[in-house]
Amino acid sequence: MTQQALFIIFGGTGDLAYRKLYPSLFRLYEKGYLKDNFAVIGTARRPWTDDHYHEVVMNAVADDGHESDRTNSELARKFASHFYYQSHNVNDTEHYVALRNLADKLDEKYDLQGNRIYYLAMAPWFFGTIAAHLKSEKLITDHGYNRLIIEKPFGRDLKTAKELNDDISAAFSEDQIYRIDHYLGKEAIQSIAALRFGNQIVSSLWNKEHIDNIQITLAESLGVEERAGYYETAGALRDMVQNHILQIISLLTMEKPSKYTASELRDRKVEALQNIKVYSKEEALQNFVRGQYGEDADHTQSDYRHEEGTDEQSQIETFVSGKLETENKTLAGVPIYVRTGKRLARKSTQINVVFKNVDTNIFDSTDADSNLLDQNVLTLYIEPDQGYRLDLNVKDGGQTYGIMPIHLDYHKTAAEKAKIPEAYEKLIHDALDGNRTNFAHWHEVAQAWRIVDVIREAWDSEKADFPNYVSGSMGPQASQDLLKRDHRNWIFDATN
Numbered sequence: 001m002t003q004q005a006l007f008i009i010f011g012g013t014g015d016l017a018y019r020k021l022y023p024s025l026f027r028l029y030e031k032g033y034l035k036d037n038f039a040v041i042g043t044a045r046r047p048w049t050d051d052h053y054h055e056v057v058m059n060a061v062a063d064d065g066h067e068s069d070r071t072n073s074e075l076a077r078k079f080a081s082h083f084y085y086q087s088h089n090v091n092d093t094e095h096y097v098a099l100r101n102l103a104d105k106l107d108e109k110y111d112l113q114g115n116r117i118y119y120l121a122m123a124p125w126f127f128g129t130i131a132a133h134l135k136s137e138k139l140i141t142d143h144g145y146n147r148l149i150i151e152k153p154f155g156r157d158l159k160t161a162k163e164l165n166d167d168i169s170a171a172f173s174e175d176q177i178y179r180i181d182h183y184l185g186k187e188a189i190q191s192i193a194a195l196r197f198g199n200q201i202v203s204s205l206w207n208k209e210h211i212d213n214i215q216i217t218l219a220e221s222l223g224v225e226e227r228a229g230y231y232e233t234a235g236a237l238r239d240m241v242q243n244h245i246l247q248i249i250s251l252l253t254m255e256k257p258s259k260y261t262a263s264e265l266r267d268r269k270v271e272a273l274q275n276i277k278v279y280s281k282e283e284a285l286q287n288f289v290r291g292q293y294g295e296d297a298d299h300t301q302s303d304y305r306h307e308e309g310t311d312e313q314s315q316i317e318t319f320v321s322g323k324l325e326t327e328n329k330t331l332a333g334v335p336i337y338v339r340t341g342k343r344l345a346r347k348s349t350q351i352n353v354v355f356k357n358v359d360t361n362i363f364d365s366t367d368a369d370s371n372l373l374d375q376n377v378l379t380l381y382i383e384p385d386q387g388y389r390l391d392l393n394v395k396d397g398g399q400t401y402g403i404m405p406i407h408l409d410y411h412k413t414a415a416e417k418a419k420i421p422e423a424y425e426k427l428i429h430d431a432l433d434g435n436r437t438n439f440a441h442w443h444e445v446a447q448a449w450r451i452v453d454v455i456r457e458a459w460d461s462e463k464a465d466f467p468n469y470v471s472g473s474m475g476p477q478a479s480q481d482l483l484k485r486d487h488r489n490w491i492f493d494a495t496n
């Protein structure tokens with residue numbers, strides 16, 4: 001259904017707005033979801049004119065486009081004409097008055113019914129002041145809806161996240177707040193629930209009787225690139241584990257929602273996170289491994305400490321792996337191994353669900369060392385590949401009864417992938433619809449910090465021996481040892 005809304009984008013000249021927000025809004029426009037009754041105010045400090053802003057928006061659309069003629073297309077031009085630029089310093093109250101006047105004018109011009117979406121595409125330390133000013137300067141309308149979309153990082157720990165949440169909550173209620181975790185906008189992540197609850201063979205096996213362990217890998221092949229400034233304050237634990245990985249865990253371990261609605265899903269996910277064991281400091285040190293990349297084997301790539309903008313003595317981790325456990329009754333005792341890092345052998349996000357061995361092997365094993373058959377593994381490829389794989393044991397085709405492993409594979413084609421809406425497009429669409437299913441609730445964020453804070457504190461109390469892994473590897477040896485100690489291995493190994 002076509003929507004009526006005013007977007008106010010704080011940080012309108014920034015990278016996120018250019019690469020994600022403008023192209024996503026354009027795709028919603030192309031599809032007719034946004035039509036005549038929408039307008040966008042971009043704000044930032046730079047003194048841009050509306051004309052210049054239109055150029056920027058059209059360039060953003062063209063840079064994203066599969067069609068090279070997007071810049072000059074009539075549609076892109078028409079789309080860009082809905083954009084207005086307001087130079088604005090978020091700390092200056094006067095500017096909110098100007099912003100309100102423009103917002104009210106556009107509301108009338110485009111018949112927007114008082115519906116407003118405030119998108120904070122800025123550093124989080126500005127969120128509190130923006131939210132307070134939106135309220136005090138009466139940008140928040142009393143007719144229509146008012147929704148606040150905010151980006152990660154949501155705090156640096158539970159304490160700062162709480163402060164941030166208190167600041168925002170003074171102006172917006174929880175049901176008006178849309179906390180983006182763009183992983184939740186990814187098709188393959190949204191498919192987890194379909195796989196688990198739409199298939200009897202999967203749902204009946206999804207328990208501690210049948211699952212041996214779950215492995216989640218978010219591997220990047222790139223280094224820190226131009227994000228060193230941010231990364232030096234964050235590190236992989238805060239950047240990836242607190243949000244994306246714990247969100248994935250909640251989807252993998254939650255109990256079955258009675259219906260696929262935002263509130264049901266939210267409750268099950270909150271419960272799932274509350275069931276993840278919060279470690280003591282000692283347990284955190286035993287169960288979590290950190291790493292920082294060194295040079296590659298050929299010495300052609302720099303180590304992290306010699307990247308532009310990093311500290312030569314940096315203690316920031318570019319790699320984390322660890323073992324978590326849920327205390328929920330269905331999966332209690334099933335280890336959940338997680339891993340993320342930069343400069344690993346290959347970019348891949350995947351989930352491997354490893355099933356237990358059959359209790360008795362009635363066949364002659366081809367493996368002289370053991371009489372065990374290979375474990376069945378269900379793999380969910382999240383990105384860049386999207387698909388599924390199931391490893392099975394079958395007869396090997398010989399005269400005698402030998403067993404061999406095979407795998408059933410399904411991979412989306414490039415054409416299929418191209419049709420899937422990009423994560424930001426989906427999430428903005430959901431925000432317009434008032435659908436909070438794929439946004440993080442405060443209780444989820446808070447619980448995730450509780451889990452992560454202990455690990456951070458444990459690490460901060462000891463000096464790390466960095467660098468400790470070679471660029472292009474799968475991380476430090478200690479990450480392999482973490483599983484070896486449990487007589488297991490990482491399923492995904494891109495170095496083989």
Ligand code: NAD
Pocket residue numbers: 010011012013014015016017043044045046088089090091120121122123124151152153
């Ligand atoms: P950026 O530095 O490119 O843009 C920041 C924007 O804020 C600019 O438009 C700048 O003009 C504006 N700004 C800064 N100080 C201001 C002030 N005092 N008054 C008014 N405007 C001011 O940052 P970005 O990469 O676009 O990221 C924005 C937010 O999104 C951050 O919180 C970041 O962590 C988050 N985020 C970004 C990405 C991404 O891909 N870029 C991904 C995930 C999350």
